[in-house]
Amino acid sequence: MFKNARFFRLDTPFALDAAELEARLGERRFRPCGPIETATLGWSSPLGEETAGLVHGVGGCLLMCARKQERLLPSAAVAEAVDERVSELESGEARDVGRAERRRLREQIVTEMLPRAFTRSRRTQLYIDTEAGWMVVDAASEKQAEEVVSLLRETLETLPAKLPDPNKTPSTVMTSWLLDGTAPPDFVAGDACELRDSDDSAGVVRCSGQDLASDEMLNHIRAGKRVTKLALEWDERLSFVLAEDLSLKRLRVGDALLEEMDDTDLEPAARLDAEFAILALQMRQLIERLDEVFGLLSTD
Structure with a gap:
């Protein structure tokens, strides 16, 4: 199931059981991006979208899955659209477009393009071993792992977890x-x-x-x-x-x-x-x- 593993030590015993954790995660259930949202992040079923449960417990381990959806808006496409809009203004009104106006044009164009942009989703699985006191995240990068840990910390309002601090290098x-x-x-x-x-x-x-x-x-x-x-x-x-x-x-x-x-x-x-x-x-x-x-x- 996991292609990667990053470990986080829990400073205190994890107090929630599967049902209580399910209820907490339900408050931050994943939803798709809205028309002008660049990204959303929430909890989805760890056993696939065909199942509804947000927590799957086995042998003292609670499996979860964070899902992030992003709208794909290539910076090159935005830059090209901005250049075209600036060129139209400068030729039509015989004036130069300043930096502040160009920035406002970019924001306007991004808002116009976002609803038509494709979306991409990424699922990150993780589990808490309540018996051993460790959390394991299937993340290929530190940034991805921290993003998911931060989501769980916000969802639970507290999560005393930290990376290993080994005695030996x-x-x-x-x-x-x-x-x-x-x-x-x-x-x-x-x-x-x-x-x-x-x-x-x-x-x-x-x-x-x-x-x-x-x-x-x-x-x-x-x-x-x-x-x-x-x-x-x-x-x-x-x-x-x-x-x-x-x-x-x-x-x-x-x-x-x-x-x-x-x-x-x-x-x-x-x-x-x-x-x-x-x-x-x-x-x-x-x-x-x-x-x-x-x-x-x-x-x-």
Whole structure:
């Protein structure tokens, strides 16, 4: 279900059950963009638009989905329309159009064009593990994750959640795993990584389909580069790319865990339910393991 994962630690136990959370989210249910709105953001069903529920609970985990709809209004099209309108005014009235008037014309044209603009929607799934005290967001970027967390915080009026603050620097640990071969046995390096110069973020080496233990790769590290992203397989259960901010990308559940579902004829909603149950359990155990390795919350 999740392609990415960004973790947020809850400072206090999550007090709402599924029914109470459902009621809160219902106050900010998603609605499409109005004629002159550039974007809307709200809550939709995590199991698909054919179902009405806004919260799906499995094993102490509460699954939600934020949906954002945006009107697509290319800046080039707006600029061209503004230039045409300015040209008409200047030639028809034999005068120059000033900066302030040009700005007003742009606002007017945007208002005229918005109702005819196409829309695009993006769904972002997230869940709260009420037993482990973590929130997991399927967001590819920090901006996307913060937008959804902010929506949940506004919806609930409070949400004491924060990003991990590890005791050990992830890039230092991952660099040691490759250079010194010190990775724990349950973390197996894949064939992709990103290396950056310690004193120059512009110096980047990205590789895929490579033997990370080869001299060619290790020489980059010996020359001073550090590992900022590393493809890993954890205990044959999950594979992912771990970044230095402890976010996960290219997240995938191991084939062995999904084999049972492949042998059954499940409806789409039932399959999503089963996939989420498997994912949430594995993620709970992975976060515990990452906490052991990195110390996800500093105890200064």
